Amino acid sequence: MIERDIPESIADRLESMDKNKRKEFLDSYHKALVEPGEAVGTIAAQSIGEPGTQMTLRTFHYAGVVELSVPLGLPRLIEIIDARRNPKDPRMIIHLEKDIRKDEKKANEMAKKLLEVFLPDICDMKIDVKNNQLRIETNDEDIKKVLMKYTEDETGGDVYVIEKESLYDLKKIQNKLAKKRIRGVKGIKKVFIRKEGDEYVLYTNGSNMKVVYGMSGIDKKRIISNDIRQIYETFGVEAGRNIIVNEAVKVLEDQDLDVDIRHIMLVADQMTVTGEIQAVGRQGISGSKESVLARASFEETEKHILMAGLRGEVDTLDGVPENIIIGQPIPIGTGMVKLAIKSSLAPKKPIEGKKETAGENKVLDGKVSDVKKKIEKLDSADYKALIEAEKKGENRKTLLKWLESQID
Amino acid sequence: MDNELVPKHEILDEKEVEKLLQLYNVTPRQLPKIKEGDPGIMGLDAKIGDIIKITRNELVVGRNIYYRVVVRD
Numbered sequence: 001m002i003e004r005d006i007p008e009s010i011a012d013r014l015e016s017m018d019k020n021k022r023k024e025f026l027d028s029y030h031k032a033l034v035e036p037g038e039a040v041g042t043i044a045a046q047s048i049g050e051p052g053t054q055m056t057l058r059t060f061h062y063a064g065v066v067e068l069s070v071p072l073g074l075p076r077l078i079e080i081i082d083a084r085r086n087p088k089d090p091r092m093i094i095h096l097e098k099d100i101r102k103d104e105k106k107a108n109e110m111a112k113k114l115l116e117v118f119l120p121d122i123c124d125m126k127i128d129v130k131n132n133q134l135r136i137e138t139n140d141e142d143i144k145k146v147l148m149k150y151t152e153d154e155t156g157g158d159v160y161v162i163e164k165e166s167l168y169d170l171k172k173i174q175n176k177l178a179k180k181r182i183r184g185v186k187g188i189k190k191v192f193i194r195k196e197g198d199e200y201v202l203y204t205n206g207s208n209m210k211v212v213y214g215m216s217g218i219d220k221k222r223i224i225s226n227d228i229r230q231i232y233e234t235f236g237v238e239a240g241r242n243i244i245v246n247e248a249v250k251v252l253e254d255q256d257l258d259v260d261i262r263h264i265m266l267v268a269d270q271m272t273v274t275g276e277i278q279a280v281g282r283q284g285i286s287g288s289k290e291s292v293l294a295r296a297s298f299e300e301t302e303k304h305i306l307m308a309g310l311r312g313e314v315d316t317l318d319g320v321p322e323n324i325i326i327g328q329p330i331p332i333g334t335g336m337v338k339l340a341i342k343s344s345l346a347p348k349k350p351i352e353g354k355k356e357t358a359g360e361n362k363v364l365d366g367k368v369s370d371v372k373k374k375i376e377k378l379d380s381a382d383y384k385a386l387i388e389a390e391k392k393g394e395n396r397k398t399l400l401k402w403l404e405s406q407i408d
Numbered sequence: 409m410d411n412e413l414v415p416k417h418e419i420l421d422e423k424e425v426e427k428l429l430q431l432y433n434v435t436p437r438q439l440p441k442i443k444e445g446d447p448g449i450m451g452l453d454a455k456i457g458d459i460i461k462i463t464r465n466e467l468v469v470g471r472n473i474y475y476r477v478v479v480r481d
Contacts, residue, residue: 007431009473221410231413236448237476238462239413249467261468275441275479 037336044263051257077251083279090207090227095219107200111191116184134162142182185211209234237272244268291315293322368399383407416463442476454478
């Protein structure tokens with residue numbers, strides 16, 4: 001390989017080197033390159049899959065008012081690779097803007113702004129069964145605004161009363177009110193403030209990238225979530241790819257597993273080739289392959305074959321599974337290359353000493369028994385010519401004898 | 409998009425496009441894709457068919473360049 005065939009990112013590094021160093025560098029660069037035809041995908045799959053067998057299969061469950069389960073290890077890795085829309089444990093790390101970074105008060109304010117607060121969290125709600133009344137006691141301005149829609153009479157300032165004829169209607173209203181979000185950002189269930197160095201950082205349980213990114217007072221450069229879909233939607237494919245790599249690496253590092261990052265990068269790149277995030281599996285990469293046979297060999301065989309029949313799909317047999325199915329060499333490694341030769345270099349006579357037989361005597365090709373059958377089928381055979389041809393050609397004695405016997 | 413997760417996106421000019429396609433012996437259709445409305449290329453004024461050069465800063469690998477073609481949403 002010549003120097004100009006080197007990708008830009010490598011070529012930049014060469015500039016500062018002298019001749020010897022450059023040669024050494026290029027040598028090791030070429031050595032490090034993957035050979036053409038190497039089955040990198042299979043190797044990546046195995047390299048992630050084998051350590052995967054040693055990961056925790058557990059999902060941690062926290063008992064409590066709201067059931068919370070935190071997937072670690074394999075379950076989390078599966079979440080990442082499947083590009084799930086709603087991960088079990090979404091989190092955000094929010095840094096604050098430069099001028100309020102070191103202000104604990106401002107950090108607390110921000111946390112308050114983020115934290116999702118529901119109506120029953122901050123007020124007393126009681127059903128008075130005797131009088132068919134729902135009494136809500138509060139002094140919160142935000143709640144008052146919400147309650148205005150339901151009731152008009154403001155008895156004694158802080159107490160709101162909703163009256164309905166049946167208890168059932170009252171309960172219905174109560175349930176509705178219980179789900180009303182008074183403050184905060186949808187989905188942010190908890191906010192912790194941690195001091196890192198001399199700045200305050202907010203860690204949240206629950207993630208809502210779109211809304212939080214639009215808020216003021218937040219360092220937009222460093223805001224991060226572990227929800228792959230949300231990152232993709234707000235920052236684009238490249239950020240989505242990066243978060244896939246980062247999250248997968250985090251999981252593997254957590255479990256003390258040593259997987260080369262390049263395998264993960266390959267998976268992440270493959271998940272984002274189309275410009276959006278695709279899961280690995282029948283909904284994503286495997287399900288959108290071009291070849292019918294490759295898709296059918298993975299999952300939902302009948303569906304794919306049936307639809308291919310209806311649409312008249314053509315399989316060009318470019319991939320591995322389809323060639324395994326029909327029993328051909330697979331296009332991997334040495335199977336990728338085909339032999340070609342310049343016609344000027346080709347030997348004049350066929351190889352293996354097979355002498356050329358005249359065009360009219362193709363009948364003589366093949367096994368003796370086959371040749372006999374072929375000749376018998378002919379209406380009129382010129383046996384003398386055939387004998388001559390056979391003598392020049394393979395000169396099989398049994399065939400010659402038979403041919404002579406046929407003359408009579 | 410100004411976030412540490414978003415690497416630098418640039419539009420390649422024609423000369424560089426030709427060089428790139430020759431180096432990897434590919435057609436633009438074979439390159440990875442990026443949607444026209446992707447937040448990463450917002451403000452670049454990229455048209456469908458343009459090739460975007462992405463300068464990534466990878467964890468172990470370091471500086472790495474990737475290319476994507478702009479496609480319809």
